[in-house]
Amino acid sequence: MLKPALEAEGLTLGTRLREVSVALEPGRMVAVVGPNGAGKSTLLQVLAGLLHARGRIRWQGRDLARIPFLERGRTLSWLGQESHAEFAFPVREVVAQGRHAWGDDGRGVEAALEALDILHLEARPITELSGGERRRVFLARALATGAPLQLWDEPAANLDVRHALEVLRLGRGLASAGSTLLVSLHDLRTAFRFDDVMVLDQGRLVGFGPPEAILTPELIAAVFRVMAAPAQGLALELP
Amino acid sequence: MRRRAGLVLGLILLLAVAGSLGLGDSNLGPLALLRALAGRGDALDRTILWDLRLPRTLVGIAVGAGLAASGVTMQAFFRNPLASPGLLGVSAGGALGAVAVLALGCQASLLTMPLAAVAGAFLATGAVLVLARRGASPEHLLLSGVALNAFFGAGTSFLLAMSAGKFEVSGQILFWLMGGIENRTWEHVAIGLPGVLLGCALLLPLGRPMNLLSLGEPSAQSLGVDVRRLRWQLIALSTVLTALATAVGGVVGFVGLLVPHLLRLAFGPDHRRLLPLSMVGGAALVLLCDLPTRFVPGGLRLGAMTALVGGPFLLWMLRRNPC
Numbered sequence: 005m006l007k008p009a010l011e012a013e014g015l016t017l018g019t020r021l022r023e024v025s026v027a028l029e030p031g032r033m034v035a036v037v038g039p040n041g042a043g044k045s046t047l048l049q050v051l052a053g054l055l056h057a058r059g060r061i062r063w064q065g066r067d068l069a070r071i072p073f074l075e076r077g078r079t080l081s082w083l084g085q086e087s088h089a090e091f092a093f094p095v096r097e098v099v100a101q102g103r104h105a106w107g108d109d110g111r112g113v114e115a116a117l118e119a120l121d122i123l124h125l126e127a128r129p130i131t132e133l134s135g136g137e138r139r140r141v142f143l144a145r146a147l148a149t150g151a152p153l154q155l156w157d158e159p160a161a162n163l164d165v166r167h168a169l170e171v172l173r174l175g176r177g178l179a180s181a182g183s184t185l186l187v188s189l190h191d192l193r194t195a196f197r198f199d200d201v202m203v204l205d206q207g208r209l210v211g212f213g214p215p216e217a218i219l220t221p222e223l224i225a226a227v228f229r230v231m232a233a234p235a236q237g238l239a240l241e242l243p
Numbered sequence: 244m245r246r247r248a249g250l251v252l253g254l255i256l257l258l259a260v261a262g263s264l265g266l267g268d269s270n271l272g273p274l275a276l277l278r279a280l281a282g283r284g285d286a287l288d289r290t291i292l293w294d295l296r297l298p299r300t301l302v303g304i305a306v307g308a309g310l311a312a313s314g315v316t317m318q319a320f321f322r323n324p325l326a327s328p329g330l331l332g333v334s335a336g337g338a339l340g341a342v343a344v345l346a347l348g349c350q351a352s353l354l355t356m357p358l359a360a361v362a363g364a365f366l367a368t369g370a371v372l373v374l375a376r377r378g379a380s381p382e383h384l385l386l387s388g389v390a391l392n393a394f395f396g397a398g399t400s401f402l403l404a405m406s407a408g409k410f411e412v413s414g415q416i417l418f419w420l421m422g423g424i425e426n427r428t429w430e431h432v433a434i435g436l437p438g439v440l441l442g443c444a445l446l447l448p449l450g451r452p453m454n455l456l457s458l459g460e461p462s463a464q465s466l467g468v469d470v471r472r473l474r475w476q477l478i479a480l481s482t483v484l485t486a487l488a489t490a491v492g493g494v495v496g497f498v499g500l501l502v503p504h505l506l507r508l509a510f511g512p513d514h515r516r517l518l519p520l521s522m523v524g525g526a527a528l529v530l531l532c533d534l535p536t537r538f539v540p541g542g543l544r545l546g547a548m549t550a551l552v553g554g555p556f557l558l559w560m561l562r563r564n565p566c
Contacts, residue, residue, distance in 0.1 A: 082461065104451070
């Protein structure tokens, strides 16, 4: 077993998170699932240092709270659920903001624009894009940070099926290059494409491990109150 | 094209400065102006320029640049293009502070009024921060501003009514409430200009992090911005700038809203450009609006002039792209 990249111990924030402890190895793609209000977004925000919770978070053995802001910006990247924008920045400038912690060196911006299929939108004001396009712009910004820890809150929300699949492939590419990804999801079927899955219920971690082992019909019935049966219907893949 | 447009803006400011120095009850031609600036030529011209016009122009620059920079900053801070010192009640808070000093006759030193304006402005900013949390909806923000404007306005009118018998004091207050930069002295320049220049200089390097902030606080923080510190810097600087501008120029509305909006439409939202351009544009607007006040007898005031320009412009803008 590899040394964990990210370790969280006893994270507690009111009733939103209760004693969540987890250790993530580098190069893993981890899905966070749970019903509405289970604490998925809260957990991602706490791990990103945006919300303060009781407990301890260590990144490669270092206390995350002690890592200075700029270094933290190079270490982790957080993608929030909201992709609203008030000001009409051109797409390329938004993506280039991902390099803030690197002194705006512009590296990887082009590649990120390409990876999210938004190169053709680069000069467009972000306010004029559709919800899905804006989502891809903010994903590209997260990608451009080059941070080894990526925390994405429902990245595929508003994305069409092809772009949603491409985001998964992108995540897989990052993970195989050694990054750690933590991605919150609603679609349990998508969770089977991840290495591990964390199941949250009412702020508690009720399951963590490979999806086949964790997402059993019993657990799904207990947590989500739905009946699970082997999937039927379309299997969608990128060409 | 953007660089050229910036140049045009600089040129407009230069013309506005020239107009502000040269035009008035007695006009100075370009040659006389240059001679007087160099300390030569006609003694009367020199007196007009150095004792009357130059302080007025410099105070105008401080008022315009300060209000416009403050407007840009508040808009980035609240992530809302409708935020401005006037609409949020910060100007009204500064005004109440200054009016209190005038009305109560406690002008112990020249610094009393500016200090009171700063205190009033900070009181208003604090109230806005409590009433409208960050990322608050435009409605929430504007209604908070309406409430504060009404509240501070009530205080101001109470003080004004209290001094109704004292004609000199109430006249002073009224004139000051209508905004204006005539009869300014070098003391006013000393109170307003260095502080505004310093505030502007401190704001300029914050343009880049302001860009990140204006697209969302948590994401800015995750990208490496010390958001808490940045928020404090922005709110302190924009409040001080508004307060200083109000202390030396009275209540001058619309500059903080109008200038950033117009320039954002023309040059895009990048604060690294928008901040310096707004400072130049704000100074130019105030100087240009000050010119007609010199020729309309019976007192067309600067505050009325900026509102006369700003009101219709805002309406036009709302029609063009509804929020």
